[in-house]
Structure formats: C-alpha cells, structure tokens
Amino acid sequence: MIIAETDPVLIKLIRENNLAAIIKWFDQRKDSLYKLAWTYLKTSSDIQDVFYTVMFTMQTDIRKLKKNPDLEKWVISQFLQECKKRSSDEVVDESLVLTYVLGLSPKEVSDILEISVESVKAHLHRGIQNLSGCEEAHYQDKFIDYLSRNLDRPEKIEFEIHLHTCQSCQQSLAGFQNAIISLTKTAEEIEVPAEFLDPVITTLRKKEEEKSNKKKKRTTIGVGIAFSLLLLLLIGYATNAFTYMYYTWLDWRDLEDEQYLDYLKSGIGEPLDLVQESNGIKVTIKSAIADEFQTIIYYEVENLEEEEQYGINFWDGVYVENEFETFDQQAYPVNQLPVQPLESEGTIFKGTLSLLPVTSEAKSIKLNISKLQKAGEDHKNLVWMAYNGETSFLTGKWNFEIPVKKQESIEYPIDEKITIDNVPFEFNKVIMAPTVTVLQYRYKPNTVDKDMIELFFGGIEMDEKVAKPLSYGWNFPVESSTNEYFTFHSIFNSLYFDDPKEVxxxxxxxxYYKNDLHKAKIDMNQSSPQTFEYLGSQISIDKIEIGKTTKIGLTAEINEERKFESIQFNILDQNESALPIVSMENEGVLVDRNGNIYNWDEYDYYANINEVDKPRHYQTKIVIEVDNEDSDEEIIPEWLQITGYQGTTYLDEEINLELK
Structure with missing residues (x-):
C-alpha cells in the first residue's frame, strides 16, 4: 500500500530541503499514511497534526534524511512515534498495523521497529490471538506463514495432515483468518477526507514565509599587542609550553572561536589550512574535530574581488564522497542546523559545519563544494540560508580531502532520582566529548497524570563555566535496554577540558501533555456565542453553520490565569459518538515567559535560535468542519468534549549531580 521510493529526482529534491517536493511526496502517500494514523487517533485534526509534525521534521532535520537511505521506512517510523504520543487509547500491536493496514512484509516491519523477524511474527501471533479470542492451538506458530502462503512445502504438508484431524486447530485457524480479514477490510474502508492535506500545506508554507525577516547585527573585532606577543613567546620557550602559549596569544590577537582555541591548545585539533580558490573566492578548511557525537569542520570563505560575504550552505552545493562509508549512519545528528556562523568581518565569513560522527575506520572526509551563498548583512541570522533563488549563489569548485581522527569521550556515571513538576526522572550519566557535553536521563511514562513532551535545560555548570544547551536545550530519544523507560540525551556545549567532580x-x-476530560453542552436553541470556562480561560463557541458538513468556530481567551497552550477535543453527536473532523484551521499567538504576546510575523525564529526562553504557541481561534460520511442528513453537534491539553511549567531550580 505504501508507494516505493522510485522517483530519484523527487528524492533528490527532498534531500535538498525542497518544500514542494516534500508536499508532493506526502500527497502521493497520504492514503496509506492516513490509514496508519487513523488506527491510533481516529480524528482528522489529530492526524493532520501528525502529518504537519513529520513534514516539518523532514524540512528542518534534513541531515538525518541525507544519512538515511530508506526515506519510506524513516517516515513510517516517525508516524508511529507521533501517533503514539497523541493516542490515549489502547490500540492493536504495531506489528499488526504495519502488516495488515499498510501491507508490509515481516522483514520490512522488522526494519522499521528494529526488532527481529521472529519477534515480528511472535507479535503477530499474539495480537491476532487476542483479537480472535481463540485458545492456544498445537501448530499456532505456523498459522501466519500458512495463511500468507510462506510456509515451506514439507512443513505445509505436515501442518495440513495435522489440521485434517484436529478440530481445535481448525477452529483456531478459522479465527485467525477471520481476524486478519477483519483487519484488512477495516483498513480498506478508511477513506481520506477531501482536501485533507490543504490546512497542513498552508501552515507549512506560512512557516516558510516567516523565515524572510532579517535583523541587522554586526560585531567588530580588535587586534592584539606586539609587546604581549613577544612576552608570551619568551615565556613559552622558557617553560617548554610553546603550543599552549602560542594559541593563547592567538586568542588575544584574532579573537578566534574560544572552543576552537581550546582544541588547538590541547592538541586535539591541528591547524590544517587547506586552501582552494575558484571564481574569485578562497575557501580555507582550518581544522576538523571528530568524536562519537559529531564532526565539526572549521572554515573560512574570503571574497578576493568584491565586498560581499559568502558562506557554505550545507543543504545546497555541498557533497561528501562516500558519505555512507565515511559517517556513522546509526548516529543521531546533535545539531538541528548543521551550519553555525562565527564572528566574521569584512570580506571574510567564518563558520563551522556540524556533520555526523565519522566511523572508526575513516581517515579523511572528501568534501566537494560547488556553490557558495551570499551571507547577507546579518550572518548570525541563519535566515540567510533560506532559498532565495539562484542569484544568491556563486558557483565554483572547491574540493578538499580533510584528514580527521575520531576522539574518545569520557563517561561519568551518576545515580540521581528527582521529581520535576510531579514527574519522576532518573539521571544516569554525563558524557564529556570534545565537541559537546551530553546529559543522559530517563523517565517512566504513564506513571503520573501527565506525559512529558520535552524537558528543557538552561545550561550545565561546572565551577565558573556554564555550557549552554545546543538549539534551545534540544533533546532526543536514545535506545533503552527496557521498554519500561524513555531515555533521552540533552546536548550542551563542551566542558571536555576540565576534570569535574560535580556539575x-x-x-x-x-x-507536557495531560489527559483531562471536560464536556461542554452545545445548545442549538441558544444564540452564539456560547461560553464556558476551562483552566482559567473562557472558551467560546462563536458560530455553528449546520449542514451535511457542519462548521464550528471557537475562540480561547488569552489571560494570565490560562493554564493550557492548546487543547485536544472531539465534537459529539446526540449519541455521544465522536463526529469525524474533516478539516481544522488554527490561529494563535506567541507568549513568552514574562507573559509578553507576539504575533507570528513579529518574532524572528532564526534570529533567536540560541535563546533559551523562546515563546510558546497559544491557540486563540479554531475553525473545524465535521462531516458524517455515512449520511446525507444535517449534522447536529451536541457536545464539545475536551480530552486533554498541552502546557508548560517554567522551572527556576538547579540540580547538583555528583560524578562517579
């Protein structure tokens, strides 16, 4: 049922972060992906949220897509994760859904779920047995292969001989077959609402437009003192510490990136100064630092003929030869944006590329650059990398073979159990790597009345040093030895060159997301608006347009007492059955920690990407359409049922973690 990845041009455009290509790819597969999501969520609005989240992830997390050769399986895996986050009901096993709703083979299911084929079959047997209500049979482990005609001939003959004489197995096999037919028939009957993707596409394109704002911010750089240079060199020679003192002087002279200087002083990195000139532009690869989390390449781009600065846009015009052999394909990218600018001035642009970690066998990175992009007036506002047409690019040929050596990390076990906003967490370890500091923690879901969406950190501190979180404290899930816990890594700047005892x-x-059932009566005999209070806010049902497709408009008041950012809800009929929501439009504002309110066009995300206290999105207006596909009668809504809400608790505490 899922379309194979057969269009190489479309896939290439997707890997180049082309929004139109992403939309086309999803439009081709919306039927199958909708059926997958419907198995968990049942309402079009929730399913639209899943589509939007995964499509936005594809657009923003392009490096992960570049490293993953099987786009189809990656998307299905993302869909499963997003659906499970939003689902509050107990649903059938993932293996059943992927096999009988999407029509995937056991091998494909095992690749997506990252379990063995035998485990997939075991899940299928157990799931179908639960659905069918059949008792355990003698040859039950062969039922799935037999019904799918994958049983080897000798086993098939043996099984059919037994089946001929065993009434218990006959009944169980029939139950299995009926359960499978019921699953596939249910999947076939699921229909995608017309224009289902339109609101999702509209929101994505609006986000694209919001990246166009630019702010001007320039920084000048001073120079060192010649006498200090002489003094430092003399001290360096006298104490046999020339390397360390030389790069300390370099810190004063050029104000290079502080982290880069730490690498040079420690001997982890060495200045490479690999230079290529083309079309009036000189590109210099200064150094490369690699560990188990990422590979950082420091570079400079100097315009030899004009005043404009040019930078490397990793998403356009950059190619790494033997990428899959050079980089660890199982690693998770730690930087959401692989290009990070450094302090630059004049005609020289300085920056870093954050790539996947290299494999242990890799000795060099063959980096080929065919395009450079104008950096604009404010190089620190990463909106300059948004696609502005071919006129913003300069073509040329800058090819490098960059020597690289993977450095080892240092692990510090910790054992700390802490309750944060009534949610219990366990902190397991701190990993000090040359390029980052990693905090590992975990929590057990479904043990309290709320589910964590994300835990954000302000920083990790040691002595007088504070390592800021990368990209707003972004954390990502890691594999765990048990399904009982969800384990996460949160990434900070490096503290590698210290010897901590405590952080x-x-x-x-x-x-967080919290389940919270609340019903509000919709009285068709009353005039609008009909208002009710929910968690400190007045929610109003402003308009109801009755028809075969009924349109309902809601508003939610913004005030200091409001405890939720967005709500999940259903519209119920007179039998208290949920009506299918076929479209949803949301409007909202951004609210920061201090209660200041911003419209979307007032806030520049890229200019504030490294700010910790980013504002949150609050729903203010919702317009939905409900449609009963089984009837031509007018739809009369009776209840608005809130099932839960998303919120944020701000924290001002510090945790002391003893390192072992």
Missing part, C-alpha cells in the same frame, strides 16, 4: 544542571521548563 550543576539548570532547569528551564517542562513541556
């Missing part, structure tokens, strides 16, 4: 972790906020 302090600054907590910033906890974003």
């Amino acid at each position: 302090r972790v600054r907590l910033n906020s906890l974003s």
